[in-house]
Structures are given as structure tokens and as C-alpha cells.
Amino acid sequence: MRSPRPRDAASIMLLDRSQAHVRVLVGRRNKAHVFMPDLHVFPGGRRDPGDHRLAFRGDIHPAVLERLKAGYKHSASESRLRAIALAAVRELHEEASIAVGSTDCGNTPLPFLPDLTNLRYMARAITPPGHPRRFDTHFFALFTDEAGVNPDDIRDSRELEDLRWIDVDDVSAVRLPDITKIILGDLRANLQSDASLPFGRPVPFYYMRHGRFVRDLL
Template sequence: MEVQAHTPIPSAEKPNRSPRPRDAASIMLLDRVNDGVRVLMGRRNKAHVFMPDLHVFPGGRRDAGDHRLPWGGDVHPAVFDRLRAAYGQNATHSRLRALALAALRELHEEASIAIGGPQADGNTALPFLPDLTNLRYMARAITPPGHPRRFDTHFFAVFTDEAGIEPTDIRDSRELEDLRWIDVNDTSTVTMPDITGIILGDLRASLQADASLPFGRPVPFYYTRHGRFVRDLL
């Protein structure tokens, strides 16, 4: 799931209370092709209450057990630093790592892609040991107040060649249909949430600045303050 930027709702239409945003994670799986880059996107089922029939990156809510998932390779120190800038200096590695683990768990659940090695005993919630070493922290966005569901979503990115992923090994799921590779410079073939388009714009700018996507790059943070859509940097 992803957060979505909206025009602020007139006060007369706003509910009395807005739910607290829940932690979520999304992942941009990037495929380098010749001189271009493609990103994996899928369409949310029309039966979904949240953003039906829109193309999004794989992702979803952080589960309570994500911090207990075993992992094979840890988050890059520069990514930990940026995540800590989002959550504060007292945030534990376990809590911050859980966001990256949630992103890879959701990628597996929604596209059958496993980034990591095989489990030794198979006695965990995932059939693989997530490898977090190549994840870049790309963006953070919070659903504006006034919506029945709100998410504090952290967007990660990883290249298929670094992760040992074959781009043809993707399969639709009940969560995401019509999985496809989209040219990051031409998204005209899909309809997506506003915030997805904004973050793709940030991705394009980052690739143009340095195609390797350095781990310690500043991270854009999108949220609403007093009815205004705000962009800060972490």
C-alpha cells in the first residue's frame, strides 16, 4: 500500500477524528535496461477500499512480527542514519530494520520475488532470509488527515542485478494484478496515485544525478501541515 497526496478536504467534509498513521513500507524494484531503468508496478484490485484500480509499487503495512524476522544481510549504515533521522536518535535498529523487512516481505507476497538466500530450516514466516544490504531509502510520505486509513510509508529501492533477480520471475497476486515493468521516464501506460508520481519524479532526478543511487542521499519527506502539502528532506 502507498500513501496518496490529495487536495485538502473542505472542513465541512472532514470526519471529526483522523486515524493515526500506521507504519508501512513500499519498494521500487529497478531493472537497468541498456541506458534506461524500469520499475515494477502492479494494479491494486478493484475490491480494495484503499486506492482500488491504481498502479502502485509493491508494499504494505508493517506487521507486528516483522522486527522478529531473521535476515541474512543487514541494512546499510547510511540507510540506518536516514531512517533514524525520520524516527529520532532513540529509535532502535530493530524497529528501523523492521521497515526494510516489511518491504521485502510485501514484495514476496505481492510479486513472488524473494531477495535473499534460502532458509536453513524453513521454520520462519518467510521461505527465504531477506538480504537488506542493497536497499536504498528513497522517500517517506504520510497520508493527509481526513482519510479513513492513513499510512506513514517508507519507500525503498533496489536494483534487480544487485539482488540477483530475474525480471521475468514475477507473478500476479490477489493484492497486485497486472504486474509490469514501467519505464521510469514514461508512465503514461498506467494510472497511479499522485504521491507515486511525485516519488517517481524524485527517482528520476536521483538517477540523473548519480545512476548508482548512493545510499546516503537526502530523503524527501512528504506530509500535510495546516492543510498544505509539504516537502522536507531527511
Template sequence: MTGNGGGPVEGPLSEAPGPRSPRPRDAASIMLLDRSQAHVRVLVGKRNKAHVFMPDLHVFPGGRRDTSDRRLPWDGDMHPAVLERLKNCHGQRAPESRLRAIALAALRELHEEAGIAVGRKNSGNTTLPFLPDLTNLRYMARAITPPGHPRRFDTHFFALFTDEAGVEPADVRDSRELEDLRWIDVNDVSAVRMPDITEIILGDLRASLESDASLPFGRPVPFYYTRHGRFVRDLL
């Protein structure tokens, strides 16, 4: 499911449209990367079997953007190249507050699902006990859930290196949202069951790391969606 340049690549992995498919909601996911060992590892956790969306599968921490995410105080802002890529997705007139809220949702969800705070402590009476630092987020991929699912999300995937964020890999902990949190080698995911799109985006991550292990901020972003019942990969 890879292609060259900016043209779409189509494949058979999508589902047929449902009769009343819900509108996709903004969501964000974090590929938290540990490069302290011989091979880069990524954090994944298993969604509870009671979840309607992707139960019993291992995924990256993440979730939908809440309305309140626009009002979250933050410390460091997104890299200009990341903001520009997000504008390429949603249009140059898209409010920066909405685009920033997507990135803030990613860090909020990482804290809620894995107990990891990226940013300095915040003693004020706010939603989060820390001020999210968006400085080191790389924008890696965008994927829209195909029609036919009971939940649909327009998910933006960000990457973050633990050493840049001041995160200790041993500090992650399970939550009600994500169980069996574990670090897996990005080159070997055989120990867990993942959604197809998660494996595809991991493949993109591997290719990006092989091209430049620093993951430059302004890299092209693969965009996955369905068109006329076909699975499409485009570049933003």
C-alpha cells in the same frame, strides 16, 4: 513539487483534515529497478478494486509493517547510511529493531505481492521461505497519508536494483494483492494510473538517477506530509 536544500515546499495537493482521522501506521514500499535495458524500468502493479485504500491504481509493491516483522530472521543488514537516515526520521533513540522491521516489511511484501524473494533460501520453519537481505536497499522517500483518508500510512520507500539483488525481472507474478504487474519506463508512466504521491516520488527517483545512476546510499530523503491543510516536501 521540488525544492532546493532542506526547507519545506508547499503545494495544494492535500485533502482537508477529516473529523476522525486515524493515526498513520508504519508501512514500506519497494521500487524494484531493472537497469538491463536502455532505460531504467520500475515494477508496478494494480491494486484490486475491492481495496479501501487506493483501489484500481498502479503502485509499487508494499504494505504496512506487521508486528511479526520485528521477529523475522534476516541475512544481510541495512547499509549504515540507510539506518542513519531512518534514525533521522524517527529519532536517534528509535529502536533499531523497529527501523529494521520497516525494511523487512518491504521485502516481505515484495514476496507476497510479486513472488520475488530477495535473500538466500531458508529451509527452517519460519514465516518466509528466504532470509531477507537488506544490504542493497536504498532509502528514497517518506510520505504520510494526509488526514481524511480511511487508511493512513507513514510509508518509507526503498529502491533496489534487480541485478544487485539477483532478481530475474521475468520471474514476477501477479497476486491477490497486486494485479497486472508490469515493468514501466521510469520516464514514461502514461500507460498506467497512479496515485499523485507515487508519481511525485517517481519524479524524485528520476532526478536521483540523473544525478547519480548508482543511487548512493546516503542521499538526502524527501519527506512528504501535510501541515495546516497544505502539502509539504521537506528533506531528511
């Protein structure tokens, strides 16, 4: 059986730095899911066709856009790349009831106007061949204080259960996919290097090449 083509997807590492140690939001995927069932993951999901048409209040940082572009041999349109970032914010709202943006939105598909200005681009990973569903996932980071998010406002959803904040330095309380552990390791290293997570820094890109697991930098 031919392996399916990876679909664009996006995920947000929502970070709370109000305490002594930085915490990240994760939730457990329902055991009925085909993809990564019964594991804790960051909020996220695939890019939908309608994400291209979503209005937004603040645009993606130019340095983030350049890093997104760097991952494509053939040019990817800014509309497509922006839609990936918009998908991350939309999924965060759908899965955790967190709105990043302005609630003064008028007649729009979402109950808020997404604000992309504070998203950091942190990693990209393509699901290896052999899985029933494959995704080309872009991982963003967002600090709650910059986004005006109250860490107490998270709510479980049908997509993500047992939403919880975990210490970035100690994730032993939950079961995580291997790629999530790897990306959290990168996040820890970045926070140790510069806790502000500057825009535009090199981005690790994980994928399989000729049966080998590869880590490139974008």
C-alpha cells in the same frame, strides 16, 4: 470523525537496468481495496508485528539506517526501523513472488532469509488526514541485478494484479496515485544525478502541515 493515526508501512521500487532505460515494477490494486483502489503502485504494505522477529541474512546499510532515524524527533529503535525494511522485502515476496535473500533459510516464517544490504532509502510520505486509512510509508529502491532477481519471475497476486515493468521516464500507460508520481519524479532526478543511487543521500519527506503539502529533506 477523528482521522486515524498513520501506521508504519514500506514499499519497494524494484528497478531493472538491464535495458536502455531503467524500468520500475508496478501492479494494480484491486478495485475492492479501501486504500488506493484500481491504481498502479509499487509492491508494499504495512509493517506487521511479526516483522520484528524475522531473521535476515544481510543487515540494512548503516547510512540508510541513519537516514531512517533522522525522520523521528523522538528516537525510533533500530528494531522498529529494521522491521520497516523487512516489511518491504516481505511484501515484495507476497505481492510479486520475488524473494530477495537466501533460500537456505531453515525453519523461518518466510521461504527465504531477507537480505537488506542493497536497499536504498528514497522517500517517506504520510497519508494526509481525512482518509479512512493512513500510512507512514517508507520507500526503498532495489536494483534487480544487485539482488539476484530475474525480471521475468514476477507473478500477479491477490494484492497486486497486472504486474508490469514501466519505463521510469514514461509512466503514461498506467494510472498512478499522485504521491507515486511525485516520488517517481524524485527517482528520475536521482538517477540522472548518479545512476548508482548512492546510499545515504538526502531523502524527501512528504506530509501535510496546517493544511499545506510539505516537502522536507531527511
